[in-house]
Amino acid sequence: MRVGLLPTDRGGSYRFVIVLLAILGILVSALPVVVVTIMSFSAAETSGFPPDSYSLRWYGEVARLFTNEDSSSAQSVVDSMVTSLVVALIVMVVATGVCIPLAYALARGQRRVREGMELLFTLPLVFPLVMLGIAFLLIAESLALELGIWRIVIPHIALVLPFVLRNCLSAMNGISVELEEAAISLGASPMRAIWDVVIPLMKAGILAGLIFALIISFNEFTITFFMYTIDVSTLPIWMYSRTVSSLDPSTLALSVFIIAADVLLIVLVDKLIAGKGNLF
Amino acid sequence: MSETHLTIEGVSKSFGDVRALSNIDLKVDRGAFVCLLGPSGCGKTTLLRIIAGFEQATSGKLLLDGADITDLAPHKRGFGMVFQSLALFPHMSVAENIAYGLKLRKASRVEQKDRVEELLNVIELPHIADRPVSALSGGQRQRVAIARALAIQPKLFLLDEPLSALDAKLRDNMQIELRRLQQSFGVTTVLVTHDQTEAMMLADELVVLSDGVIQQAAPPSQVYQSPVNPFVADFIGSANILPAVSTSQSTLGLLGVDTGVSVEHAPGSTLQAAVRSEAISLRKVESGGTGIVSFARDLGPVTEWLVQAEGHEIRVRGASSAVSPTVGDQVSLQFDQDRISVFAS
Amino acid sequence: MSTTTLSKGQALAFAAPAFIAILPFLAACVYILRFSLSAEQGVIEGFSIRAYQDLMTPFFGRSVWLTLKLAFIATVVVMFMAVPLAFLLTSLRGSFARRLLTVTILLPLILNLLVQAYGWILLLGPSGALNTVLKSLGLIERPLFLLFNETGVLLGLIQTSLPLAVFPIVSAVRGISNEHLEVASSLGASNWRILRDVSLPLLRPALVGAASIVFAFNASAFAIPLLLGGRRVQMMGVAIRDMISPLFNWSGAAAAGMILILLTLFVLVVSAWLVRVTTVKTKG
Numbered sequence: 001m002r003v004g005l006l007p008t009d010r011g012g013s014y015r016f017v018i019v020l021l022a023i024l025g026i027l028v029s030a031l032p033v034v035v036v037t038i039m040s041f042s043a044a045e046t047s048g049f050p051p052d053s054y055s056l057r058w059y060g061e062v063a064r065l066f067t068n069e070d071s072s073s074a075q076s077v078v079d080s081m082v083t084s085l086v087v088a089l090i091v092m093v094v095a096t097g098v099c100i101p102l103a104y105a106l107a108r109g110q111r112r113v114r115e116g117m118e119l120l121f122t123l124p125l126v127f128p129l130v131m132l133g134i135a136f137l138l139i140a141e142s143l144a145l146e147l148g149i150w151r152i153v154i155p156h157i158a159l160v161l162p163f164v165l166r167n168c169l170s171a172m173n174g175i176s177v178e179l180e181e182a183a184i185s186l187g188a189s190p191m192r193a194i195w196d197v198v199i200p201l202m203k204a205g206i207l208a209g210l211i212f213a214l215i216i217s218f219n220e221f222t223i224t225f226f227m228y229t230i231d232v233s234t235l236p237i238w239m240y241s242r243t244v245s246s247l248d249p250s251t252l253a254l255s256v257f258i259i260a261a262d263v264l265l266i267v268l269v270d271k272l273i274a275g276k277g278n279l280f
Numbered sequence: 281m282s283e284t285h286l287t288i289e290g291v292s293k294s295f296g297d298v299r300a301l302s303n304i305d306l307k308v309d310r311g312a313f314v315c316l317l318g319p320s321g322c323g324k325t326t327l328l329r330i331i332a333g334f335e336q337a338t339s340g341k342l343l344l345d346g347a348d349i350t351d352l353a354p355h356k357r358g359f360g361m362v363f364q365s366l367a368l369f370p371h372m373s374v375a376e377n378i379a380y381g382l383k384l385r386k387a388s389r390v391e392q393k394d395r396v397e398e399l400l401n402v403i404e405l406p407h408i409a410d411r412p413v414s415a416l417s418g419g420q421r422q423r424v425a426i427a428r429a430l431a432i433q434p435k436l437f438l439l440d441e442p443l444s445a446l447d448a449k450l451r452d453n454m455q456i457e458l459r460r461l462q463q464s465f466g467v468t469t470v471l472v473t474h475d476q477t478e479a480m481m482l483a484d485e486l487v488v489l490s491d492g493v494i495q496q497a498a499p500p501s502q503v504y505q506s507p508v509n510p511f512v513a514d515f516i517g518s519a520n521i522l523p524a525v526s527t528s529q530s531t532l533g534l535l536g537v538d539t540g541v542s543v544e545h546a547p548g549s550t551l552q553a554a555v556r557s558e559a560i561s562l563r564k565v566e567s568g569g570t571g572i573v574s575f576a577r578d579l580g581p582v583t584e585w586l587v588q589a590e591g592h593e594i595r596v597r598g599a600s601s602a603v604s605p606t607v608g609d610q611v612s613l614q615f616d617q618d619r620i621s622v623f624a625s
Numbered sequence: 626m627s628t629t630t631l632s633k634g635q636a637l638a639f640a641a642p643a644f645i646a647i648l649p650f651l652a653a654c655v656y657i658l659r660f661s662l663s664a665e666q667g668v669i670e671g672f673s674i675r676a677y678q679d680l681m682t683p684f685f686g687r688s689v690w691l692t693l694k695l696a697f698i699a700t701v702v703v704m705f706m707a708v709p710l711a712f713l714l715t716s717l718r719g720s721f722a723r724r725l726l727t728v729t730i731l732l733p734l735i736l737n738l739l740v741q742a743y744g745w746i747l748l749l750g751p752s753g754a755l756n757t758v759l760k761s762l763g764l765i766e767r768p769l770f771l772l773f774n775e776t777g778v779l780l781g782l783i784q785t786s787l788p789l790a791v792f793p794i795v796s797a798v799r800g801i802s803n804e805h806l807e808v809a810s811s812l813g814a815s816n817w818r819i820l821r822d823v824s825l826p827l828l829r830p831a832l833v834g835a836a837s838i839v840f841a842f843n844a845s846a847f848a849i850p851l852l853l854g855g856r857r858v859q860m861m862g863v864a865i866r867d868m869i870s871p872l873f874n875w876s877g878a879a880a881a882g883m884i885l886i887l888l889t890l891f892v893l894v895v896s897a898w899l900v901r902v903t904t905v906k907t908k909g
Contacts, residue, residue, distance in 0.1 A: 006716040014816035022713040025706030025791075028784050030729050032744020033736070035754055039747050049747060049754040098642035105639035108631050117640070124650055126838065126893060128845030130862040131882040134869060135653035138660060138879075142668070158650035161643070181334055182367035184355045186381035186432055193355075196380075200371045219737040222847050239739045247746060255740040262736050266728050 033259055040252040061250035062257075077254075080238035084218055087149060087234060091156040092213040095164045096206060103168035104198065108177070118169070125162040132159070133226030140227070151227050152234065156217045163216060164209035167273070171205020172198075208272045215265050219258070285310040285468045286331070286436060291340030293326055293492075300326045301492045304340070308485070313462055313469045315479040318489035319515070324472045325440055327489070331470060332438050333357050344435065359436040360429030360467075364444065366421050368413045374400075374424050375409040381432035399427040402461065419450050426458070430465060437462065439471040443478065455481050476516050480504070488512050507621055513554030520560075520594050524553040524622065532622060535570055535590045539615050543622050552625045557597040559619035562587065562611045564603070569610035576606055587611060657886075661879035668875075676880035685881065688864040692885075695775065695860060696843035699782040703839050704832065706783075707790035714791070715798045734788040741784065742852035749777055773855035781849040786842050790835040797831030830900045837896030841889035861885050 006018060035049065040058055042051030065077045102121075106114040124132070136155045140147060147154070175198055183193035199206075221236040228237045235258075239251050286308040293301040301323045308314050316324040329335040331342065333354030342350045349357060360381075369377050378399055379392040387395070400406050403423040408416065416424065422442065429437060443451045443458075459482055462469050473479050479486055480500045488495040488503060488511075496508045507513035510521045526549045527533045532541040534553055545551060562573075562585060571589030583600040586593055594613070598604075605611050631639065664671035710730060717723040733741060748754045749771035756768040771777055801824065809819045825832070847862035854863065861881065868878040 006712045012816065014820070018709040018712055020709075021706050022709040025710045025787060026726070026729055028706070028780065029733050029787055031748055031754075032741050032784065033732060034744075035747045036740060036744045048752040049757050094646065098646045101639040102643035105631055105636045109636050113636075121643070121647065123654075124647070126841050126889060127650075127654070128847075128862065128882065128885050128889065130845065130847040130865055131657060131886060132650070132653060133847075134865065134878060134882060135657045136649070138875065139649075139653060139656055154649045155653075157646050158653075161647055165643075176365060176367065178363045178365050178367040179369065181332075181354075182361065182363055182369070182428075183380070184334075185332060185357075185359060185361040185438075186428070187355050187358065187384040188380075189353075189355050192384070197369055197371075215735050219735055221738045225848070236737050236739055239737070243739070243743070247743060252743060255737070255743060258737055258740060259732075262732060263728055266731055266735065267724060270724055270727055 036252050036255050037259065040249065040256045042249060045249070058249040058253040062253045065250065065254075077235070077238055080233050080235045083149065083152075083232060084234040084236075087152050087156060088214050088217040090149075090153050091160055091217040092210050094153075095157050095160045095213045096168075096209050099161065099164045099168045099209060100199075100202065100206060103165060103172045103202075104194065106169060107172035107175075118165075121165050122162050124158045129159075129222040130226075133223040136223065137226045149232055151229070152224055152232060155223045155227060156220060159220065159223065160213040160216050163212040167205045167209035167212060168202065170273075171202040171208075175201050204272045208269045211265050211269045211272075215262055219262065282309040282311070284308070285312070285345065286470075287341075287343040287346075288327075288331070289341040289343065291327070291330060291337045291342070293323070293330060293335065294338050299492055301330075301337075304492075304494060306487060306494065306497060308468060308470065310468055311466050313459070313471070313482055313484045314487060315483035315485070316470065316472045316487050316489060317476060317479040317483075317515075318474065318495075320474055322489040323492040324474075324489045328438055328440055328470060328472045331436065332359055332361055357436075358432065358434055359438055360432055360434030361438040362425045362429050362440065362442040364441045366425040366442070368421060368425055368428070370413055372413070373409070374411050374413065374416070377413065377424060378428045378431050381428065385432065395431055399431055402430075402464070403427045403457075418446055419454065422446065422454055423457070426461060430461070430467070434467060437465075437467045437469040439469070441472055441474070444473075444475070451478070458482065480516075486516075488515060490515070505619070507554060510552055510554055510623055513621055517556060518595075519554040519556045519621075520592075522553050522555065522592060522594070523625070524551045525549070526551060532620065534615060534620075535592070535594075535613065537570060537613065537615075539617060539620065541615075541617050541620055541622070545622075545624060550625045552623045554621040554623070555615055556619060557584070557595040558582075559616040560594065560596045561598055561614045561616075562596055562605050563614065564605045564609050565612050567610065568612075570613045571611055573605050573607050573609045573611055576604070587613065589613065657879050657882055660876055661883045663876045663879075666874050666876050676876040677884075679877055680880055680884070685864065688859045688861050689884070689888075691775075691859065692844050692861040693888075695779055695782060695858075696840050696846075699779055699786060699843045700836055700840045702779075702783050703787050703790050704836055707787060707794055707835065708828075708832070710787075710791050711794035711798050714795050730791050731788045733784045734786075738785070738848040739852065742781065742849070745777060745781055745784075745853055746772060749780070772853065773857055775854075775858055777853040778850050778858045778860070781853045782843045782846055785846075785849060786839045789842055790839050793835045793838075794828065794831050797828050801827050829903055833896050833900050833903070837892050840892050844889055844892070845885055 006015065039049065039051065041054045041056065043053040043055035043057060044051055066081075102117075106117055132155060136151075139145075140151055145151070179197050179201070180190070180193045183197045184190060188196060219236065220234075221240070224234050224237055225240070228234065239254065242248055243251050284307045288304055288306040291301060291304040292299070304327060316327060318324045326335060330337050333349075333352065337350065340350075341348060369380065372380065375393075375396045378396045382392045382395055396409060397406070400409060403426065405420060405423055408420065408424075413421065413424070425442065443454050446454060455478060471482060483500050485497060486500045486503045487497045490511055496503055496512045503512060504516055507516060507519075513519040514521055522534060525533045526543050526545040526547050527538055528547045529538075530542055530544070530547055532539045532543050532551070532553060534555075543551065571587040571594065573585050574588050574593070575586040577584055578600055581600070582597050583604055585596045585598075585605065587596055596613075660669055661676055662672050662674065663669045664673035664675065666676075710726075714723065714726055714730075717726065746753070750756070751768040751770070751772075753772075755771065756765070759765045759769070771780075805823055805827065806819055809823045814822060845862060846860060847866065850858050850860040850863045851866070854860070859867075862885070865878050865881045865885070868874045868881065
């Protein structure tokens with residue numbers, strides 16, 4: 001008999017309980033997303049489940065939202081969408097750009113320094129998001145800073161740093177100093193050795209970090225909820241303002257697009273770091 | 281006869297409070313194959329890394345053809361190096377690995393291609409240019425790493441335990457191969473190893489290091505035949521280190537036997553003698569022997585015995601024969617006079 | 626000095642951009658601390674602990690209690706599902722199945738919280754999926770009220786924090802050699818015994834670490850109680866928001882925030898200490 005944490009045969013009550021709990025976990029994880037997807041195809045105005053009939057009318061609604069500039073709402077979905085994407089792209093590039101040299105310095109530096117730094121850069125992960133939102137809002141308001149789009153970008157960067165750094169660090173872990181020394185012995189300057197050897201070998205981790213930053217920033221709600229203004233607002237905020245009183249099925253159709261994009265990107269990250277790192 | 285290529289002058293190295301190398305002086309002749317040999321932690325790798333420029337000596341100087349290179353950046357030294365892990369670039373093909381140093385030297389594509397082809401022929405792997413490094417066997421990786429270092433026509437060829445990861449048989453072949461390559465390129469070579477057989481096989485000059493100090497630097501046969509101290513005698517070919525005395529006739533008394541070897545030390549002084557196991561022969565006696573055989577094993581061409589004598593355990597090796605002593609036999613020991621090394625204790 | 630290890634100056638130069646990027650975050654932390662000690666409610670002015678004293682009300686006490694209670698229950702439930710999920714994830718052979726499960730579990734952490742809130746609203750609402758199913762099975766006659774109360778918030782917390790527990794446990798499970806289990810089995814241990822005597826003790830550091838992160842995450846939740854609890858479930862995150870708008874009590878919000886931060890840090894530090902103590906014990 002094969003022994004394992006999840007025995008394939010002769011598992012008895014053990015296997016039954018483990019599988020049952022796992023299925024429960026999968027249901028809790030997946031059901032909301034599944035229901036949103038099903039309801040987006042409903043033909044009805046109400047949110048009764050299951051829908052009486054199915055249609056693509058809410059997807060048509062979304063298309064109309066994007067094509068007809070609607071001046072009735074304070075900010076159009078197109079503007080929010082563009083802001084969301086621009087913010088996410090800046091966050092992604094800046095966060096990864098600063099994390100690559102940091103990961104290099106930490107991997108090649110002293111162990112004690114490295115542990116301290118890792119702790120510092122993990123802080124945003126455990127810091128209550130509400131407090132971050134409030135604190136950034138307070139600073140921006142009391143200093144009367146005219147930050148434009150950066151009032152959302154700056155907090156988002158802090159938020160994604162832990163994820164990006166972790167990916168870059170685990171990519172650095174596998175790169176031995178001897179590889180750099182080999183390049184140097186062949187005539188490469190230390191910077192050239194980093195460029196020719198370290199960066200290409202970090203590529204998967206860097207890409208994973210980029211994508212992580214992109215999805216987290218694009219989906220972020222809490223901090224943005226405090227920081228948004230009439231001029232600078234993101235897609236999640238637009239969705240919130242639209243559904244604050246009642247659920248609008250066209251928002252569900254929009255949600256399905258977001259779900260699909262996220263799933264695609266997560267699969268990509270998972271492929272990039274398959275077997276090497278951990279997701280976070 | 282031969283000119284000095286690399287000179288190491290009074291090099292010391294400390295890591296914090298730990299002294300890794302003390303006042304190393306060494307001259308390496310042009311085209312010579314030098315092996316730095318010693319137990320782990322003796323400082324041999326540190327010395328190699330100082331030569332390569334990856335470590336900065338705390339004090340002392342490095343001269344190459346008389347020019348001071350102590351402070352020259354490692355990438356400007358032009359020394360080819362083979363690392364313990366080989367450090368082949370995993371994201372490049374075999375050809376790209378070998379051509380990397382040439383690319384940095386701005387060699388044309390044609391030059392690069394010709395040189396890669398030439399080197400692949402030299403290492404007798406002409407058809408692997410486009411393979412990824414991960415598809416190579418251990419021995420092939422070894423050769424590619426050597427080819428990559430030699431491609432830049434290095435002024436010095438440095439190797440840090442390059443063969444330690446190979447199995448015994450492959451290592452044997454690679455030693456011969458390495459020696460052949462070194463001689464055909466005529467490149468001055470420094471190799472670090474902890475394996476004394478490997479060092480004996482490869483070196484023109486053997487440098488035995490221990491505790492950050494050079495114990496002996498001489499051709500291998502000289503190090504083997506006349507070790508300068510008990511450490512070297514024991515480390516190279518494991519000798520029996522035995523307490524001895526200088527007799528009243530100024531000869532060496534060993535285990536109560538007068539060996540007849542004359543010594544310069546004053547009569548009565550306590551000494552140490554190193555005797556190789558093959559420099560002792562055993563004779564079975566009925567009574568009054570020097571020792572008793574406690575262990576015997578037939579290794580085929582030779583037999584190895586352990587003999588208990590005067591409270592010491594002595595290792596003896598000799599030709600197998602039908603009349604060989606066996607366990608429990610009383611034996612008398614005879615020492616080959618020419619192969620005893622004597623040290624003041 | 627080895628040339629391939631970085632000098633202090635180089636290391637600083639390499640780390641500098643990242644420091645600049647995290648500086649606003651650190652400034653925000655300091656700012657909150659300073660504001661919580663302000664004598665005025667609306668601006669930073671003088672030093673006083675009045676904001677903290679003003680929090681000593683039954684209302685805020687209930688909020689703290691509710692926060693701890695919901696975070697604790699959610700953590701326990703999450704741990705009971707996370708360990709089996711980690712076992713399942715590591716024992717899947719096919720890469721498609723593994724990837725599908727990974728995405729399913731990870732998605733709730735990353736996906737726009739609004740989308741998930743919509744999902745729960747559609748699931749748990751009076752005419753939602755769950756009530757429809759239960760009614761058609763004849764188990765209930767009137768719809769259950771699951772939304773805009775603690776049940777809904779709890780489910781949302783469990784869903785969004787589950788991945789935070791599963792993935793650290795997965796990497797710990799990968800570190801367990803199958804030989805350990807085989808030895809136990811060859812000595813006659815049943816599956817349950819192996820779980821109790823071998824697997825769980827080996828996983829203990831990862832379990833404690835995962836549970837503490839899940840707890841900290843849930844205690845500081847904001848969007849889920851806001852969207853699924855309405856005004857009725859005043860977890861600390863929501864209570865703090867209400868101090869700012871409509872009440873404009875900035876220093877009070879900062880003080881309440883500091884308490885929330887200290888609470889989560891306390892949990893994390895204690896659990897880190899717990900991990901250290903227990904691992905030393907098993908090594909000795």
